[in-house]
Amino acid sequence: MSQSTKNTGVLGAISISGQVLTHVWRHPANRDRRLRSVLRAVSYQVRGRLGRPTVARLGERSRILARPHHAAAGLVVYGNPPDWPEMHAWRRLLRPGDLFVDVGSNVGTYALWAAESGTTVVAVEPDRQAAEELRRNVGLNGYPIEVLECALAAEPGTLRLTSGNDTMNHLVLGDGHGHGHGGTPVPVRTLDEVLGDRVAAGVKIDVEGAERLVLEGARAALADRRITVLQLEWNRMSERVLGESREPVARLLAEYGYRLTRPDETGQLAPSDASGYGPDVFAVAPSG
Template sequence: MPDRVNGVDEATRSERVTDLVRLAKRTGPLFRVASSFASPANRAHPFRAVVRTVSYDVRTRWLGRPTVARLGERSLLVSYRGETNSPHAVYRNPPNWPEMGVWQRLLKPRDLFVDVGANIGAYTILAAECGADVIAVEPNARNADRIREHLRINNYRAEVVEKVLADAPGVFRMTSDLDSLNHLLLGETDEGEKVEATTLDEVVESRDVAGVKIDVEGAERLVLEGATKALNEQRIRVIQLEWSEHRAQHMLGESRGSVADLLRGYGYLLHRPDRRGRMYRIDGEAFCGRDVFAALEDLSGLMVPLPR
């Protein structure tokens, strides 16, 4: 029997949503409303999501007042006008479903979680809510302050490292005015601002790590190459990686195959959650799409909890 949501079977609802999204793409506000209605994270209460989206547009985008959104079961995230990441927490909870749901299923109290490319700290806050010990790595000073703001209002603790992670310690240049799309500037250049670099091995030292999320705009391989000790000793259980072919080509001139080969060489199995939140294993080429989860054990069949 097909899945039914609010009395509508899944196939029919999907067709309606697709038509609505196509129609709304011509205008920003309508597209945001359609996307919120269509998001699996809002499956249980799609019309509430529409109300939140419209309210946010009026309050924050037009009037410039911050909006406080719920993240996870009991945490809060503040969204300010002009930010690109924080509005997603208003539109849907969690903002990155099903990826965030994987960590809600896997993380246990006192686990160590490292959020690499933390931006304003959505993953950091969600992991802290799960009871994990968190290290947030974010080189942009404004974003690092936003992480501390979110830790403060939620009464959570985490270590905030204002550096980039790379294959070796040093100094890099990085863009500073692209919000969530800030990235390293490799090669000889005077653009951007100087940032200090360290390695994942230095950050985690000799500790066992339950999870690492890496979202560094195409430079994920550099982060992994700075974790050879931890990877060799198999002290990192699960790694989530942004899987954008375009960004990897732009940053390092390579496909995602190099990262897949590197991880498999250390004994990791590659997985990806499908649109229903069920994890499946990738045995061949990992094509562009949802984030990839590399794990030392087979996560096939793991079900991400549905948002309530």
């Protein structure tokens, strides 16, 4: 790489850092070290422009390889943990020996976070490049995380997945939804198959709008109350991928008695009607 190319990369990185300044400055993890956090973010972007990954700390002792083309890992650089309320909720909920299934794991932020607590983790990721990075991060930490390179949906088989969109890759369905044709064929399993007869203390489902399909493939576990808590993305991607709001997901969960909550900044779960769209929802199984 020529010196002029390097200089261009550095200037570009510094420019981009201005766009994330507010996020870094306001992130709860950075309250007592805002300036240092901003400098760390700029350094990460500069290193990325020069083709050098950054090893970022996640939690107390975990590490993750952060590269600019993997947005989820970059968010760890900007704030540890990146999803402050949600990840602190899992710190409260999970215990050593529990089973946690990370559906749509991407590069493994949630999988590593759960494994640090001594939790048994299954990480599910259909995108080949993300799965490769996920395995690197698992190896970097030495956690016994099981990585499944597949998608989860209502029934086993094969579906197509977009590519080149980093965390925004999504299923392309044959009913006209999914915004686009083509995609890469990926194997599909069901959550019921992955779980078998096991009980999951936690399942995080972040599959860019296809969360209902994952739940449809987990009806046996839901009926048996073998999933204690689920975290689900709750944005407009379901309209893009399935042509529907989040209401069908709410109805399906209500069918099995799950109550909808959202975490506060300390990770405490509080009831939420989850109408419309907003932050991730935590669905809690009925007790007793």
